[in-house]
Amino acid sequence: PRNISIDDGWTIEVPSENGVERRTLVKGAAWSVPIIATAGATPAFAASPTPTLAFTQSSYSGTGCGTITGVQVKRTVDGTAPDAGKTVSVTLADGYTFADGTTTYSGTTDANGLITL
Numbered sequence: 001p002r003n004i005s006i007d008d009g010w011t012i013e014v015p016s017e018n019g020v021e022r023r024t025l026v027k028g029a030a031w032s033v034p035i036i037a038t039a040g041a042t043p044a045f046a047a048s049p050t051p052t053l054a055f056t057q058s059s060y061s062g063t064g065c066g067t068i069t070g071v072q073v074k075r076t077v078d079g080t081a082p083d084a085g086k087t088v089s090v091t092l093a094d095g096y097t098f099a100d101g102t103t104t105y106s107g108t109t110d111a112n113g114l115i116t117l
Contacts, residue, residue, distance in 0.1 A: 086108065
């Protein structure tokens with residue numbers, strides 16, 4: 001694996017030698033929580049559609065030291081069609097953690113292309 005620098009001092013670990021082509025990065029805000037989401041297992045065909053990742057809401061709110069619930073990321077094949085059965089990894093930055101204390105979560109998209117964080 002190698003690390004690729006994003007803006008604001010963020011980095012993403014890339015598991016293959018091919019870099020991030022055919023991967024989509026999403027930087028979202030959940031109560032000002034910086035998040036990076038990456039998608040893997042995308043097709044390598046030149047004419048294949050570009051997968052997209054997006055949070056299902058434009059923002060999420062919570063209270064200090066509280067839990068933010070209902071956060072979902074949707075992966076699509078082309079911006080509209082759900083991309084089921086794909087792995088999406090989300091990494092929190094700036095000291096934020098998931099309920100289990102980790103900063104990274106990976107999940108497989110459901111039939112609607114969704115993972116719930």
